[in-house]
Amino acid sequence: MRRTLKSRRLGLWLALAAVLSVAIGLAGFARVERIFLIRSAQQSQGTLRLAVAGLRGALSRYEPLPGLIAEKPSIKLLLGKSADPDLIDAINLELKKIAASVGASDIYVIDRSGYTWAASNFDQPHSFVGLNYAYRPYFQQANEGALGRFFALGTASLKRGYYFAAPVTLLNDIIGVVTIKIAVDNLEADWQGADSEILVTDQYGIIFMSSRPEWHFKSLQPLDSLALAQINASRQYQQENLGLLDLQKDTLNEAGVERFVIGAEGKRENFVTTSLSIPEAGWTVHILTPTTAARAQAYTLVTMAVLVMLLTALIAAFMLQRRARLFERIEVQRSAQALLENRVAARTTDLNLANAQLLQEIEERKLAEQQLRKSQSDLVQAGKLAALGQMSAALSHEFNQPLAAVKTYADNAVTYLDRSRPEDARENVGRISQMADRMAAISKHLRNFARRPQEQIGPVSLLPVIHDAISILAGKIRDRNAQILFDPPAHDIWIMGGQIRLQQVLVNLISNALDASPDDHAEPLIIVAIEETDSRVRIAVRDQGPGVSEQVVGQIFDPFFTTKDPGHGLGLGLSISYNIIRDFGGQLLTTNHPEGGAVFTIDLVVAEHIMGAAAQ
Ligand code: ADP
Numbered sequence: 001m002r003r004t005l006k007s008r009r010l011g012l013w014l015a016l017a018a019v020l021s022v023a024i025g026l027a028g029f030a031r032v033e034r035i036f037l038i039r040s041a042q043q044s045q046g047t048l049r050l051a052v053a054g055l056r057g058a059l060s061r062y063e064p065l066p067g068l069i070a071e072k073p074s075i076k077l078l079l080g081k082s083a084d085p086d087l088i089d090a091i092n093l094e095l096k097k098i099a100a101s102v103g104a105s106d107i108y109v110i111d112r113s114g115y116t117w118a119a120s121n122f123d124q125p126h127s128f129v130g131l132n133y134a135y136r137p138y139f140q141q142a143n144e145g146a147l148g149r150f151f152a153l154g155t156a157s158l159k160r161g162y163y164f165a166a167p168v169t170l171l172n173d174i175i176g177v178v179t180i181k182i183a184v185d186n187l188e189a190d191w192q193g194a195d196s197e198i199l200v201t202d203q204y205g206i207i208f209m210s211s212r213p214e215w216h217f218k219s220l221q222p223l224d225s226l227a228l229a230q231i232n233a234s235r236q237y238q239q240e241n242l243g244l245l246d247l248q249k250d251t252l253n254e255a256g257v258e259r260f261v262i263g264a265e266g267k268r269e270n271f272v273t274t275s276l277s278i279p280e281a282g283w284t285v286h287i288l289t290p291t292t293a294a295r296a297q298a299y300t301l302v303t304m305a306v307l308v309m310l311l312t313a314l315i316a317a318f319m320l321q322r323r324a325r326l327f328e329r330i331e332v333q334r335s336a337q338a339l340l341e342n343r344v345a346a347r348t349t350d351l352n353l354a355n356a357q358l359l360q361e362i363e364e365r366k367l368a369e370q371q372l373r374k375s376q377s378d379l380v381q382a383g384k385l386a387a388l389g390q391m392s393a394a395l396s397h398e399f400n401q402p403l404a405a406v407k408t409y410a411d412n413a414v415t416y417l418d419r420s421r422p423e424d425a426r427e428n429v430g431r432i433s434q435m436a437d438r439m440a441a442i443s444k445h446l447r448n449f450a451r452r453p454q455e456q457i458g459p460v461s462l463l464p465v466i467h468d469a470i471s472i473l474a475g476k477i478r479d480r481n482a483q484i485l486f487d488p489p490a491h492d493i494w495i496m497g498g499q500i501r502l503q504q505v506l507v508n509l510i511s512n513a514l515d516a517s518p519d520d521h522a523e524p525l526i527i528v529a530i531e532e533t534d535s536r537v538r539i540a541v542r543d544q545g546p547g548v549s550e551q552v553v554g555q556i557f558d559p560f561f562t563t564k565d566p567g568h569g570l571g572l573g574l575s576i577s578y579n580i581i582r583d584f585g586g587q588l589l590t591t592n593h594p595e596g597g598a599v600f601t602i603d604l605v606v607a608e609h610i611m612g613a614a615a616q
Pocket of ligand 1: 543547563569575
């Protein structure tokens with residue numbers, strides 16, 4: 001849409017440029033044509049000068065002739081004395097001879113009255129002999145002693161001619177005139193076939209000679225009455241021949257260069273003209289050059305100029321369009337950049353905001369972390385207190401019961417001693433001793449729980465440890481009428497741990513299994529199984545008891561957690577076992593078997609390389 005608008009604007013601009021160029025061309029054409037016309041006229045001046053020189057040369061050749069002929073004694077004799085027919089004949093012949101030899105049209109002798117006595121054309125139909133030329137200016141000039149010059153259409157011959165006349169004198173007296181007439185047709189002949197037209201006008205502007213015969217006797221401007229009267233008097237031209245040339249002219253410069261448009265509508269001819277005058281002959285010679293060549297040149301130049309202007313306009317339009325496109329592209333780039341900058345600014349703001357939020361969050365997290373740490377330490381503290389409470393409760397329970405028993409037994413012993421029943425008193429004292437042993441045992445348990453073991457962790461042969469644990473519990477197993485199912489693998493297995501502590505764990509797990517086994521069961525079964533992988537060994541102790549309930553499973557490894565009746569458990573066995581196995585780099589886990597009963601699994605690291613070394 002924008003583009004079509006632009007190209008339309010471009011088209012409009014080009015059309016305007018074209019119209020302007022053509023207008024300038026048209027306006028300038030006249031000026032350019034004028035320059036070329038003047039130049040063409042100047043170039044034709046050479047031809048004009050040649051024509052003028054030719055005319056002058058021709059005339060000057062004949063100018064002295066009448067004077068020379070007038071010196072002839074025979075002519076003086078003829079004019080001085082009365083006419084002698086023989087003499088006239090002789091002179092006629094002589095004049096004819098001279099005219100033929102010099103190329104003159106006619107030579108004739110006139111007396112002071114204007115009467116012609118002898119002529120070179122005496123024997124021609126239009127002989128001048130007997131005619132009177134007193135009206136001719138050349139006669140009048142010579143008759144007064146001067147050199148007569150004239151040009152005119154011959155009244156007898158009807159031929160155009162130039163006349164030179166000289167007086168014939170006898171003893172300083174003028175007795176007659178000798179005239180020589182030159183036909184101008186020959187002079188014109190040289191001008192035929194040239195590119196330019198040459199014409200000769202007289203003082204009235206009448207064309208006397210011309211390369212175009214149809215222009216003869218036509219005047220360049222209207223003749224006034226004085227001119228017409230003079231022409232009539234001298235009978236220079238035949239009145240009926242005269243006319244006005246169909247001419248429109250305008251001056252092109254001060255040097256006299258003019259444009260002539262000759263001819264009627266439809267067959268007009270255009271010329272550029274310049275002229276030179278031959279004052280002695282009373283002539284003005286014009287050269288008329290057709291304007292065709294100059295016009296063509298002007299056309300070519302103007303057309304070229306218009307084309308150049310158009311081309312310039314086209315180039316300018318192209319450049320302008322390119323510039324506009326460039327500006328447009330720059331504008332697009334600028335707006336894209338601005339958009340980008342805006343986006344960057346927006347993003348930066350967002351980022352700053354996010355950053356600030358992040359910083360705030362970090363601060364909040366730090367605060368939360370601090371609070372968490374504090375809560376943790378509070379919790380630890382609370383846990384410690386809880387553990388201490390649990391322990392105190394358990395201990396007080398464990399110790400209170402034997403202590404109460406000790407008190408009863410002691411009181412009984414005193415009573416028996418008072419009643420002199422020393423045997424019964426001894427029995428009671430013995431029971432007190434048993435109670436003391438039991439409290440000592442509890443104390444020992446606690447010591448074990450609190451103290452860190454001295455035993456180092458290292459490779460331990462597993463099977464003997466299991467066998468020992470089972471043997472330690474042999475009494476309890478027998479009491480419960482239970483059966484331990486242990487199918488040891490053929491090869492020995494070495495694990496990383498401590499022998500005594502591992503044994504302690506196994507004793508604990510098997511003991512718990514025995515405790516969990518139901519009383520009503522005829523022969524409770526406890527299965528001890530070993531499962532090996534590449535790097536680990538799992539020892540599972542499974543019983544046929546109720547399993548570990550969901551409520552209990554979360555705290556089963558906590559110290560002092562027990563479900564057993566007071567006096568039967570401290571709740572430390574699993575807690576101690578858990579920590580021991582963890583110290584070995586292993587894990588103690590509990591699950592319930594799908595077929596019932598709890599399964600306690602010890603997961604341990606295999607001491608493979610040590611095992612290999614020991615085998616050697
Ligand atoms: P104690 O045997 O002195 O109670 P323990 O830490 O060994 O202490 O055991 C904690 C509790 O875990 C027991 O009171 C019992 O409730 C539960 N428990 C342990 N072994 C088993 C088992 N094999 N089956 C079911 N419950 C068990």
